[in-house]
Structure formats: structure tokens, C-alpha cells
Amino acid sequence: MEAKAAIHNWEEDMVTRRDLGKIGLAAGFAGTFTRPAWAADAAQTAVEAAKQYSGQTITIVWEAGLQSLDPLNFSGPKWKELTGIDVKVVEVPVAEMFTKIMQDFRSGAGAYDALNVIPAWMPDLVNAGALEQLDAMVDKYTYRDELQKIASTYRDNQMLVNGKIYGFPDDGDVFVMYYRTDVLGDPALQAAYKAKFGTDLPVPPTNWKDFDQVGQFITEFTNGKTFGAAFFREAGYGNFMFQERFRNEGGKFFDGETMKATINSDAGVKVLTDWLAENKWAPPGVEQWGFVENLAAFLQGQTAMTISWPPYGRWAASYGTDQEVMSWVPKSTIAGKVGYAMTPGGHPELAAGFCLSVSSASKNKEAAYLFIQWLNSEAVSLERVKLPYALRDPFRDSHFTDPGYAALWPEAKDYLAALQAGANNGLLDLSLLQTDKYEEVLRQSVSKLWAGEDPKAILDAAAAEWDAITEKIGVDKQKAVYADWASKSGAYPKM
Amino acid sequence: MTVAAATALRANPDRNFRYWLLTPAIFLLLLVGLFPLFYSLIVSFMRIDMMDTDTSFAGLYNYANLFSDKRLWAALGHTLLITVIALPIELVLGLAMAYLFLEKMPGRQIFISLLILPTIISPIVAGATWRLLFDNRYGPINQVLGWFAGHPVTALWTINPQLVYPAIIFCEIWQWTPFMFLILLAALSNVDRSQTEAAAIDGAGFLRTFRRIVLPAIWPVMAIAILIRGLDLARIFDIIWALTAGGPGTMTETISVYTYSQGFKQFETSYTAAIAFLVIVILTVVVVWAIRRMGLAK
Numbered sequence: 001m002e003a004k005a006a007i008h009n010w011e012e013d014m015v016t017r018r019d020l021g022k023i024g025l026a027a028g029f030a031g032t033f034t035r036p037a038w039a040a041d042a043a044q045t046a047v048e049a050a051k052q053y054s055g056q057t058i059t060i061v062w063e064a065g066l067q068s069l070d071p072l073n074f075s076g077p078k079w080k081e082l083t084g085i086d087v088k089v090v091e092v093p094v095a096e097m098f099t100k101i102m103q104d105f106r107s108g109a110g111a112y113d114a115l116n117v118i119p120a121w122m123p124d125l126v127n128a129g130a131l132e133q134l135d136a137m138v139d140k141y142t143y144r145d146e147l148q149k150i151a152s153t154y155r156d157n158q159m160l161v162n163g164k165i166y167g168f169p170d171d172g173d174v175f176v177m178y179y180r181t182d183v184l185g186d187p188a189l190q191a192a193y194k195a196k197f198g199t200d201l202p203v204p205p206t207n208w209k210d211f212d213q214v215g216q217f218i219t220e221f222t223n224g225k226t227f228g229a230a231f232f233r234e235a236g237y238g239n240f241m242f243q244e245r246f247r248n249e250g251g252k253f254f255d256g257e258t259m260k261a262t263i264n265s266d267a268g269v270k271v272l273t274d275w276l277a278e279n280k281w282a283p284p285g286v287e288q289w290g291f292v293e294n295l296a297a298f299l300q301g302q303t304a305m306t307i308s309w310p311p312y313g314r315w316a317a318s319y320g321t322d323q324e325v326m327s328w329v330p331k332s333t334i335a336g337k338v339g340y341a342m343t344p345g346g347h348p349e350l351a352a353g354f355c356l357s358v359s360s361a362s363k364n365k366e367a368a369y370l371f372i373q374w375l376n377s378e379a380v381s382l383e384r385v386k387l388p389y390a391l392r393d394p395f396r397d398s399h400f401t402d403p404g405y406a407a408l409w410p411e412a413k414d415y416l417a418a419l420q421a422g423a424n425n426g427l428l429d430l431s432l433l434q435t436d437k438y439e440e441v442l443r444q445s446v447s448k449l450w451a452g453e454d455p456k457a458i459l460d461a462a463a464a465e466w467d468a469i470t471e472k473i474g475v476d477k478q479k480a481v482y483a484d485w486a487s488k489s490g491a492y493p494k495m
Numbered sequence: 496m497t498v499a500a501a502t503a504l505r506a507n508p509d510r511n512f513r514y515w516l517l518t519p520a521i522f523l524l525l526l527v528g529l530f531p532l533f534y535s536l537i538v539s540f541m542r543i544d545m546m547d548t549d550t551s552f553a554g555l556y557n558y559a560n561l562f563s564d565k566r567l568w569a570a571l572g573h574t575l576l577i578t579v580i581a582l583p584i585e586l587v588l589g590l591a592m593a594y595l596f597l598e599k600m601p602g603r604q605i606f607i608s609l610l611i612l613p614t615i616i617s618p619i620v621a622g623a624t625w626r627l628l629f630d631n632r633y634g635p636i637n638q639v640l641g642w643f644a645g646h647p648v649t650a651l652w653t654i655n656p657q658l659v660y661p662a663i664i665f666c667e668i669w670q671w672t673p674f675m676f677l678i679l680l681a682a683l684s685n686v687d688r689s690q691t692e693a694a695a696i697d698g699a700g701f702l703r704t705f706r707r708i709v710l711p712a713i714w715p716v717m718a719i720a721i722l723i724r725g726l727d728l729a730r731i732f733d734i735i736w737a738l739t740a741g742g743p744g745t746m747t748e749t750i751s752v753y754t755y756s757q758g759f760k761q762f763e764t765s766y767t768a769a770i771a772f773l774v775i776v777i778l779t780v781v782v783v784w785a786i787r788r789m790g791l792a793k
Contacts, residue, residue, distance in 0.1 A: 099759050102545070127546060235742060284649040285631030293632050434545060437761055444744045451656045451743035473546070 042146040042377035046370040047082045049141060053367040054084030060114040060371070061101060063354070064091035067116075069325060070390035074383075075375055085367055094118070094352070095236075098125075098436065101359070105130035110361040113368035116354045117167055119158035120431040120439075123481060125357075126161040127433060132358040134165040137369045146378055153423045154395050157488045158355055167355030168376040172385075172395030174422035175244060175307050175348040178316065179204045182337040183218065183226055183304040193217055204305070204341040208245070211305070211344045212278060218304050219281040227283045229305040230297050233275075234290040238446030239439050240351040240429070241307070245271045247427050247492055248345025254466075256486065259479045261466035263442075264459035272445075272455035287450040299332045307343050309351065310393040310419055317409040320388020336410060340418035342425060347493040350426040354392075394419055428490040432481050433473050441465045539769040545762035557769035566745055567770065570753040571777075576660070577749065578728040581667045585724060586717075588668065589675025593683050596676075607680075611673040618670065622737025625666045629653055629738075654743045663747060666734050671727070675720055682716035683709070718789040722782065729778060750774055 062068045068091045076087035090112065092100050098121050104111050105128065117125060125131045138144050147155065147168065154169035183189065184203045193201040197213065205211040215228025232241055246253075251267030254260065262268075279286055283297060297303045299316060306312070315321050318335045342348055356372035358365050374380055378398060385394045386405055394400055400420040406413040432438060445462045449455065470478050485491055539557055542549040561567060596607060613621065628634045629652035640648040652662040686709055694704045710717075732751035735741060741748035741756070748756075754774070758767035786792050 099762075102762060103759075106548075124545065284647070285651060287654055288631055288651055296632075434761075440756075440760070444742070447654065447742040448744035450651070450654045451746065453744070 042141075042143050043374050043379045045141050045143075046374035046377065050079075050083040050085055050367060050370040050374070053364070053370075056364060056367055057086040057088055058113040058364050058368050058371055059088040059090055059111060060116070060368070061090050061092055061097060061112050062116050063097065064093050066325070066389050067391050070384055070387055070392060074387055074390070075380065079371060079374065083370075085371070087371065101125065101130060102128065105359065105361050108361060110359070110363050112359045113362040113364045114372050115357045115359055116170075117357045118352050118429075119167070119169070119355050120352075120429040120435050122158075122161050122166055122355065122357075123431055123433055124435060126166050130360055131166045132360045132362070132365055132369075134167075134358065134369065137358075137366070137373075138165055141370065141373055143373050143377075149378060149398060150396050151400070151420070151423045153350065153426055153490055154353070157428050157490050158350075158353060167357040168372060169353065169395055170356045170372075170376050170381070170392065171354040172393040172399070172419060172423055173309055173353035174350050174393070174419060174426050175240070175343050176310060176313060176418055176422055177204060177305065177307050177341045177343045177348075178298065178312055179305045179339045179341065180226075180301075180334060180337055181339045182334075184214070184339075189218065189221055192221055204339060205344055206341075206346065208248070208274065208344045212274065215278065215305060216281040226301065227297075227303045228281055229278070230282050230286055230289060230294050230303040231275075231278070231307060232290060232294055233279070233287045233446075233450070235443040235447040235450075237290055239442045240349050242268075242271060242442055242446065243430060244343065244347070244349035244351070244427055245274075245345070248343075248347050252492065253430055254470075254482055256479075256483065259470050259475050259482065261463035261470070263466065264456070264463040268459045269455050272449050272458065275449065276455070296330045299330045299334060301333045307348075310415075311391055313338065313340055313415045313418075314388065314409075317411060317415075319409050319412075323389060325389045338411065340411070340415050342418065342421055345493070347425050347427050348422045350423070350428055350490060352429065353395075395423075425493075426490055427493065428485070428488060431485050433478055434469065437469045438466055441469070535768040535771055538765050539772055541765045543764040544766070553765070557766045558773075560766060561769055561773055566748070567750075567753060567773075569745065570748045570750045573747060574729055574731065574749040574751075577664060577667065577731060578725060580660075581664050581671075581728055582721065582725055584664075584668050585672045585675045586721060588672045589720075590679050592672070592676040593679040596680055597683050607677075611677055613670045614673045614677075616670070618733035619737050621670050622666065622734040625662070625669075625734070626653065626738050629662055653739050656743060656746060659739055659743065659747055663735060663738055666738065667728070667731065670734070671724060675724065678716060678720040679713065682713035686712045714789075715791065718791050722785060722789070722791075725785070726778065726782070729774075729781075 060071060062071055068089055071087055071089045076089060079085060079087055090100075097116070097118070101112065101115055101117070102125075115131070117131070122131070138147065147159070147165075150159075150169050151172065154172060158169045159165055159167060181203075184201065190201045193199075193214070196217065201214060201217075202210045205214050211229070218226060218228035232238065246263065246268055249267040249270055251265055251271075252262050255262055283289075283302065289297075291308070294303075294306055294308060295312060295315070298306045298308075298312065315326075315329050316332050316334055316338045318332045320326060321329050321332065356376055358368045358372065362368050375384065378396060381392075381396060382399060382402060382405075384390060385392050385399050386408070394405070394416065399405065400416045400423075402416075406416055409415075429435075430438060441462050445458045448458045540552055540554065542551075542553045542556065592610070596603060616624075628636050631637055631649055631651055636652070637648045637650050640650065650658060652658045690708050691704055694708055699707070730751050731749050732755065735747055735749055735752055736755075739747045741752045745753075750770075754767055754770050757763045757770060
């Protein structure tokens with residue numbers, strides 16, 4: 001009861017501090033009062049159990065930048081207030097997270113207690129012994145029922161390794177297609193499109209052929225004033241984009257029998273060839289675009305369509321962008337003019353995402369576990385996914401249907417529906433032993449494409465490199481891991 | 496103990512004590528200097544990677560793999576390419592600037608201070624700054640080029656194969672030419688003026704004076720500067736990491752970038768140790784050859 005009262009107190013503090021009326025969070029806040037009794041249990045159980053560790057400090061690895069503002073400004077201070085446990089946040093760029101976690105584990109330093117882990121890394125980390133198996137603690141602290149409320153895509157595919165729990169899915173990352181309703185709905189544009197192609201302009205396009213046709217037409221119709229679309233093209237992001245589109249085009253990463261790489265199939269070559277063609281009507285220099293460049297162009301109204309992670313949708317609607325920490329986000333000129341849909345092909349990439357795990361080298365495993373249970377619980381996670389600055393995206397069924405969230409901006413309900421549809425139809429990142437080696441080859445392939453190399457030659461070389469990696473790891477060993485991954489519901493589209 | 500030794504010890508009662516005083520420093524040097532080297536050497540004969548911590552003796556397995564690793568040799572080639580282009584340019588520019596600032600002029604000290612600013616910036620910061628400057632969308636370089644061209648310029652400096660090496664070498668030269676300049680300025684300042692003036696009176700031109708009088712005088716310092724910068728370029732990492740991360744593809748991957756990637760991204764610990772020893776051997780051979788060739792051993 002005391003803990004419940006404390007939860008209410010910090011929720012009230014939060015409202016005062018952030019001027020939530022301005023951004024509509026009050027509705028979400030009200031929603032938390034009406035949550036079912038069981039929803040608070042996991043959080044409450046964690047708080048009560050954690051009080052025995054009052055005065056201790058737990059260290060958690062979190063992605064540097066906006067993501068870290070969640071434990072720094074919100075969840076960390078609240079956990080301290082509720083349990084007396086300090087939370088030390090170690091900010092690490094995503095590109096270095098795996099390395100830092102492994103280094104800590106290998107050295108036996110035990111500097112980290114709790115971890116943010118990208119689900120695709122979990123087989124490697126578990127294989128190395130770096131992650132603590134959580135099943136026993138899940139049962140001890142009665143979290144299993146609430147875990148089941150995580151959206152099935154994340155729960156079934158990103159939580160377990162060899163049937164055991166090693167992380168709690170905590171971020172519903174999924175690619176979403178954003179399109180300008182005012183541009184695609186422009187009667188003059190639609191009429192011209194119909195005159196040229198003899199068909200109605202699809203709003204939104206649902207396959208890549210239509211997407212490219214519409215995109216190119218918009219660029220030509222507006223004479224480049226508004227480009228039809230822009231994309232992530234920088235190699236790090238291109239890896240995810242390739243994985244998604246390749247599978248939507250019918251591609252398979254490996255021959256399941258021989259474990260020979262098949263990324264150099266016609267589907268792979270088509271993806272790279274189409275990318276080159278798209279660059280011709282996309283903004284100049286799009287080959288270098290990453291998250292920020294693409295975001296800026298879209299929010300400033302320079303592009304009519306794009307594909308990205310969920311925060312684009314929130315920021316396009318100007319949700320929370322008036323806060324100081326969000327000052328780097330360009331002011332949206334398109335609020336109220338954005339539609340949300342699944343990416344062409346209907347199977348968006350569940351790109352990256354985060355799970356919360358406990359380090360096997362930790363000297364405070366129990367306290368670390370209780371913190372991540374509390375963070376991941378229904379009650380607390382709902383607040384966290386609504387933090388405008390923290391980049392955590394809805395990942396529980398209740399997040400998608402939360403009336404408070406749906407009231408945050410006029411189109412928020414559609415936004416949540418698109419996220420849920422994406423989650424239900426999404427494609428998992430490839431996850432094997434030493435996944436990063438395979439992904440590194442893809443990143444280099446994308447970069448070679450922009451350097452002017454031939455798509456077929458690039459993918460032939462990439463396939464040869466994948467085969468060499470597989471040989472080194474052991475074909476049978478990797479084949480078993482791939483078979484396990486490929487059997488998951490989100491591995492390949494159901495054609 | 497002989498009578499003579501006993502006499503010597505009586506005459507120098509603290510002779511052994513001084514060695515005891517040196518012991519902690521020597522122990523520390525061995526610990527931080529030689530131990531990691533020997534430990535890496537031992538690791539290079541094992542098979543430690545992300546999946547496995549197999550510490551049994553693996554023979555020359557990792558060293559044998561070095562010879563079939565095309566990416567490794569390509570990375571060494573890229574390192575060599577950057578070195579042979581950047582080093583002479585830095586030397587010539589540094590020398591020219593040193594000559595320029597040899598004479599007394601108003602504001603000389605201020606200009607010299609400003610010129611050496613790039614050298615004191617962290618290379619990773621310099622690389623990140625240049626990446627922003629080269630950025631197609633936000634960087635001023637393409638904008639300025641666009642003013643001259645009369646139309647927007649879309650030069651993708653960090654991914655276009657034709658532009659990426661010039662961009663890297665330009666950044667490297669920008670940052671480290673002042674280092675060359677500073678050292679050569681000090682060397683030139685110590686050249687005996689009476690000799691150069693006598694040569695001028697005898698009718699010797701600039702090149703002849705430089706070759707016969709100035710160069711021999713500054714050569715020991717210049718050779719050391721070349722050696723230091725050559726070794727720096729052989730280890731070039733930060734600017735490349737910040738600008739291109741070795742891309743496009745692996746086109747600008749240097750040996751340091753490749754070693755980092757193998758060691759800290761792919762966790763090929765034993766193989767990385769073998770690469771490190773290959774680099775040590777190559778650099779040792781080159782440096783010994785260079786020291787002899789430059790006459791520094793005399």
C-alpha cells in the first residue's frame with residue numbers, strides 16, 4: 001500500500017515538473033489510475049523486495065543520448081525514492097555496447113549490474129555466459145504473468161535463448177512508413193498521377209513498386225520542391241533496411257540445408273538495384289543520410305514519405321519537442337499532416353530494440369533484477385514509453401490500447417495502430433552466433449554500393465564472406481542456431 | 496671477498512643501495528611495458544575469440560592466417576598509401592612555413608600560436624569536426640564550392656571513392672603540418688647565419704644554399720620529425736574512424752582500424768595479437784632501416 005502511494009506521489013511530481021498539460025500527457029496519467037489491480041503488482045513486488053538493498057548502488061548500461069534520460073531523469077530517481085537504491089547510469093553508444101558488455105564480463109570486473117541488450121546479440125552473449133538466466137527470479141518475484149502481457153512478437157522472439165529467459169523486451173522498435181497526407185491527398189497531384197499512369201494514386205503505397213512510382217512522380221510533379229521520399233542510406237542503417245526489404249522481396253539469408261549464404265539471390269540484387277534507382281529522385285546526397293538528416297528533411301516538409309523508427313511519428317506531431325532536451329529536433333512543420341502505415345511489403349523490420357538483462361558478472365544480481373522488473377512492469381513501462389524524450393516505444397499490448405497515450409495528439413490512435421500492426425507483422429533482425437560479423441559485411445556492402453560498385457558483385461562478395469564466417473564458426477553449430485531463429489514467427493514473412 | 500673488493504665497498508658503502516633505489520622504477524617499467532608485450536605474444540599462440548577462451552597452445556595457427564587475410568594486406572596498403580602521400584606534403588609545407596616565419600615580422604608569435612592550434616586538438620575531435628564540415632547537407636565546404644560553381648554541389652566526401660582519400664589526407668595534413676613546421680622552425684633558427692650569408696655573397700642560389708648548407712644542418716632534426724610523423728601515420732586511426740570508419744566498404748581501412756575492428760568489435764583476441772606482432776615486426780624493420788639510411792645511428 002505504501003509503495004502504491006509512493007507511485008502515486010511520483011506520478012504527481014512528474015506532472016508538475018513537465019507541464020504535461022501542454023503535451024496532453026495528463027490523459028495518460030489519468031489512465032494509470034484506472035489500471036487493473038494486477039498491473040501494479042510486478043512494480044510493487046519489486047519495490048517491496050528491493051528495499052532490503054537500500055543504500056546500495058546498481059549500475060546499468062544504457063544507450064548514450066536521449067535514451068539515457070529515462071533512467072537519469074525519470075526512472076532512476078524514482079527507484080531511489082521508492083527503494084533507497086541508487087542507480088548509476090553508464091551511457092554507451094550503441095556501436096560500443098556489445099564490446100563494453102563483453103569486456104566487463106571477460107575481465108570479471110563486474111562493473112555492470114543491469115544491461116540494455118539488443119535482442120539480436122542475445123545468443124552471443126548467452127553463449128559467452130555474459131547474461132544471467134532470469135527464470136528463477138521471474139518465478140520468485142511472480143513476474144511471469146505480467147511478462148505474458150508483452151506483445152507476442154517481442155515476447156516470443158526477443159526474450160528467450162534455448163527456451164530460457166535472458167532479457168525482458170523493453171522497446172517496441174519497428175520501422176513505420178510515414179507519409180504526408182496533404183501531399184499524397186492533393187487533388188491536383190492525384191489527377192496528374194491518374195492521367196499519367198491510368199490508376200489512382202495509392203494512399204499510402206503498400207508495395208515497393210507503387211512506392212517508387214509515387215515517390216518519383218511527386219519529385220517530378222513538384223519539380224523537387226518536395227521530394228517523393230528519402231531513406232536511411234548510411235551503412236549502419238542500411239543494414240536494417242536491407243534485411244527488411246530483402247525478405248519482403250522473398251529473399252532468404254541462407255539455404256537451410258547447406259547453410260550457404262543466399263543474399264546474392266535475385267531478391268538481394270533487386271533491392272540494391274532499386275536503391276540506386278531511388279536515389280535518382282530522392283534528395284541529393286541521400287547516400288549519406290542517417291537518422292537526423294532524414295528526420296530533419298521530413299519534419300521540414302522537404303520529403304513526402306519516409307521510413308523510420310517510431311519517434312519520427314511523435315516528433316512530427318510535435319509531441320514533447322518543446323522540451324529543452326529536444327531542442328536539437330527540428331521544429332515540425334507537418335504536425336497534423338502525417339499518416340502512418342506499415343512499410344511497403346507489409347512486413348516492417350523490428351530493427352534493433354532493447355531488452356533489459358542482468359549481467360552474470362554482477363555482484364548485485366538480485367537488486368539489478370528487481371530494478372529491471374520494476375522498469376519493465378506494466379505500470380512503470382507505460383509511463384516510460386510516454387516520456388517524450390526517452391525513445392522507448394510501446395511494446396506491451398496495453399501500451400497500444402492505452403487511452404491516455406491515444407489522447408497525446410490528435411492522430412496518436414492511428415499511430416499506435418500502425419505500431420501494433422507493425423509489431424504483429426514485423427520481421428526480426430537476423431540473430432545468429434556472431435551476428436555482428438554478418439551484419440558488418442552487410443554494412444560494408446551498403447557502403448560499397450554508394451561507392452559505385454556493381455550490386456551483383458557486391459552481394460557475391462558478401463555471400464562469400466558470410467560463408468567464410470559460417471565455416472569458421474562451424475557449419476553445423478550455426479545451422480542449428482539459424483534453424484531455431486528461422487522457426488520464429490518473425491523470421492520470414494508468411495507468403 | 497677479495498681485499499680489493501672489500502676496500503672498494505668500504506670506499507663506496509652505498510653502491511648497492513643505489514641499485515635498490517632503481518629497482519621499483521625498473522620493475523614498474525617492466526610491468527607496464529614488457530609484460531603486456533609478452534602477454535600478447537603468448538595470447539597470439541592461443542585461440543581466444545568471442546566464442547571460445549581456448550588457452551591451449553595453437554602453434555602458428557594465427558600467424559598462418561595472416562598470410563591469407565586479404566583485408567589485412569589491403570589495410571596495410573591503405574596505411575602505406577596515406578603515409579607516402581601525406582608525409583612528403585607535410586614535410587614540404589612545414590618547411591615552407593618554417594622558412595616563412597624565420598624572419599622577424601609583426602605578430603609572428605601570435606601567428607605561430609594560431610598555426611599550431613590544430614596539433615593540440617584531439618585527432619578524434621578533429622575528425623568529427625571535419626566530418627561535419629564535409630557533410631553534404633549541413634557542411635559549409637560544399638556550400639562554398641557551390642558559390643564558386645554557381646549551382647549546388649553534392650560532393651559526398653566520405654563515401655565517394657574519388658574524394659575519400661583526398662578528404663582524409665587533407666585532414667591529416669591540416670592537423671599535423673604545424674607539428675612539422677614547429678620542429679623545422681626550431682631547426683632552421685639554429686642554422687649558422689654567417690654560412691648562409693657567405694654562400695649568398697659567393698653567388699649561391701637558394702636551392703644550392705639549402706642543399707649544401709641548410710639541409711645538412713637541420714637534417715638530424717628533420718630526420719627525427721620524419722620518423723615521428725611516419726610512425727604516427729603508420730598508426731593512423733582517429734581521423735579515419737571519425738571520418739569514414741574505414742569505408743566505403745573497407746576502402747580506407749588502415750591497419751589500426753582493422754586491428755581495432757578485429758579486436759574490439761569481432762573479439763578475435765588471439766588473431767588480433769598476431770596482427771599486432773606483425774605490425775611490430777614490420778615497423779621495427781622499417782624504423783631500423785630508416786635510422787641507418789638517415790644516418791641517425793651515427
